[in-house]
Amino acid sequence: MKLRLALATGTLLVLAAIATPSFAQHRHGVDLPATSSTQELADGEVRRIDPAKGTVVLRHGEIKAIGMGPMTMSFKFKDPTMATGLQVGDRVRFLVERQGDDFVITQIQKAKES
Ligand SMILES: [Cu+2]
Numbered sequence: 651m652k653l654r655l656a657l658a659t660g661t662l663l664v665l666a667a668i669a670t671p672s673f674a675q676h677r678h679g680v681d682l683p684a685t686s687s688t689q690e691l692a693d694g695e696v697r698r699i700d701p702a703k704g705t706v707v708l709r710h711g712e713i714k715a716i717g718m719g720p721m722t723m724s725f726k727f728k729d730p731t732m733a734t735g736l737q738v739g740d741r742v743r744f745l746v747e748r749q750g751d752d753f754v755i756t757q758i759q760k761a762k763e764s
Contacts, residue, residue, distance in 0.1 A: 690714055691743040693761065696736055697722060704730035706755070708742070716748050728756045736760070 692715070694708035709722040725746060727733055732755065736742070744758040 689745060691745060691757075691759075694742050694744055696738050696740045696742060698724075698738060699733055699736055701730065701733045704733070706733065706736070708744070710744075713746055716746060716753065723753070725753050725755045727758075728754050732758055 692710055692713040694710035696706060697709055698707035700706070704727045705724050706727065707722065707724045709720075710718075711720050712718070725744075736758070741761040742758050743761050745756045746753050747756055748754075
């Protein structure tokens with residue numbers, strides 16, 4: 651059990667290192683135009699929810715619409731009620747758009763359990 655856990659933890663750390671190389675710097679890569687017609691849902695996992703602020707921290711994959719690579723970061727909900735039903739650990743699919751310095755989730759849904 652302990653070895654298995656250690657291996658799993660090690661794997662997660664490696665994956666985290668690959669998936670979130672810029673967590674500390676939080677760079678968003680090249681600056682693409684603020685608006686985009688791309689409506690491709692991005693994948694993410696809920697890490698934290700703050701219903702009072704209407705924000706959510708997601709570990710997300712690549713978001714082509716805003717030219718962002720995988721990382722863990724905070725988003726604003728376009729509508730705070732979007733937090734309803736979401737729980738930490740949920741895998742989600744979402745749309746995000748850039749509004750000034752904010753990244754706003756305009757649509758979010760739970761992904762099917764795998
Ligand atoms: Cu990001």
